[in-house]
Amino acid sequence: MYVNRKRIFDGLFPDAKAFRWKQVIAALFNPAFSGWKDASNLPEEMRTELERRLPWMSVKMALIQESAQRDTFKVALEVEGGQHIESVLMMNARGAWTICVSSQVGCAMRCGFCATGKMGLIRSLDADEIMDQYRFWTTFLREHPDLPPRISNVVFMGMGEPLANYENVRTTVNTWLSNTDLGHTRITVSTVGVLPRLEQILTDTDWPHIRLAVSLHCAIEETRKKIVPTSYDEFLPKLEDWAKRYLQKFGNRRHHLTFEYVMLKGVNDTPAHARALAKFVNHIGNVRVNLIPYNLTGVEFECSTEPAIQEFLEILHTKHLIVTTRRTMGEDIAAACGQLIVVANKPTTENTSSFLKTY
Numbered sequence: 610m611y612v613n614r615k616r617i618f619d620g621l622f623p624d625a626k627a628f629r630w631k632q633v634i635a636a637l638f639n640p641a642f643s644g645w646k647d648a649s650n651l652p653e654e655m656r657t658e659l660e661r662r663l664p665w666m667s668v669k670m671a672l673i674q675e676s677a678q679r680d681t682f683k684v685a686l687e688v689e690g691g692q693h694i695e696s697v698l699m700m701n702a703r704g705a706w707t708i709c710v711s712s713q714v715g716c717a718m719r720c721g722f723c724a725t726g727k728m729g730l731i732r733s734l735d736a737d738e739i740m741d742q743y744r745f746w747t748t749f750l751r752e753h754p755d756l757p758p759r760i761s762n763v764v765f766m767g768m769g770e771p772l773a774n775y776e777n778v779r780t781t782v783n784t785w786l787s788n789t790d791l792g793h794t795r796i797t798v799s800t801v802g803v804l805p806r807l808e809q810i811l812t813d814t815d816w817p818h819i820r821l822a823v824s825l826h827c828a829i830e831e832t833r834k835k836i837v838p839t840s841y842d843e844f845l846p847k848l849e850d851w852a853k854r855y856l857q858k859f860g861n862r863r864h865h866l867t868f869e870y871v872m873l874k875g876v877n878d879t880p881a882h883a884r885a886l887a888k889f890v891n892h893i894g895n896v897r898v899n900l901i902p903y904n905l906t907g908v909e910f911e912c913s914t915e916p917a918i919q920e921f922l923e924i925l926h927t928k929h930l931i932v933t934t935r936r937t938m939g940e941d942i943a944a945a946c947g948q949l950i951v952v953a954n955k956p957t958t959e960n961t962s963s964f965l966k967t968y
């Protein structure tokens with residue numbers, strides 16, 4: 610059993626009124642508190658018991674690394690069972706921080722270009738372990754007053770497939786929305802495209818209407834199946850149908866949809882692929898495209914060349930697509946997209962290189 614504070618709390622205080630649990634959660638997110646002893650709105654006996662039995666943190670820092678520019682930090686966190694997950698803090702264009710959180714230890718999706726995919730799935734994280742990644746970074750920033758203090762955005766683009774851990778991701782996001790200053794448009798769940806869960810989102814009244822990004826990576830079925838092995842013959846028409854219904858139901862400036870597209874040299878970056886992507890997107894309507902330069906994770910793939918990316922972009926622009934290109938951060942600490950694989954106990958050469966400061 611993993612740390613699940615609700616279960617422990619209910620076991621300790623089966624007769625507690627519902628508002629007590631709310632106070633417990635609020636205490637966890639109170640920036641002035643560093644332990645249950647500070648939660649003076651809880652009865653003293655309860656605080657004493659919580660201090661003894663309810664973990665204040667469900668994740669434990671194993672190793673922090675910082676990039677040479679000090680704009681990216683990566684932590685390996687130990688979770689119950691001795692495994693590790695990674696979580697990243699990145700400076701954003703607003704001068705605040707975006708955190709990239711993990712939803713699983715490893716991942717079952719096995720996308721060919723992603724390092725996490727190579728680990729396979731070890732287990733899904735409990736909601737406490739996901740929400741505590743935000744708490745870990747807020748504490749870190751409090752302890753580093755020389756850094757800007759505010760986390761303004763969260764992306765579920767760390768290890769794992771968030772929609773394969775639907776309930777825990779939903780609980781986490783709802784907890785953040787009620788207990789932090791994060792708003793709906795500042796949280797993005799990125800998914801490989803788990804269609805049954807995407808369907809569920811259309812009707813689930815508890816699902817928070819945060820931003821969604823789907824890792825499309827190719828609008829030609831045959832190629833997509835090669836790089837995203839969970840894809841199947843009817844995936845693209847089904848995704849198209851779902852996306853139309855999603856936008857019909859929720860589409861507005863706040864709830865737009867993004868397709869992510871990792872640029873792999875000679876694999877999905879030719880003009881024919883660009884035209885297929887434009888056609889697919891234009892059938893759906895108001896979808897944004899986020900091109901991601903491929904970050905090296907092995908020998909199988911290379912990032913598209915700069916001229917190939919430019920040509921690809923031009924075709925998309927001619928077809929009136931809204932396209933952004935993702936900045937790559939933290940490459941020197943293997944913290945960029947798709948590079949998250951735990952190395953905490955086995956330092957790699959990246960970990961030991963001299964420009965890295967390890968705490």
Ligand code: SAH
Pocket residue numbers: 720722723724765766767769770771799800801802822823824869870871901902903904905906946947948
């Ligand atoms: N499981 C989720 C989150 C994955 S990480 C998903 O599939 O969306 C976030 C994004 O980084 C995804 O679009 C993922 O496909 C992409 N990614 C994975 N490996 C990458 C790599 N080596 N270089 C660039 N992007 C990568």
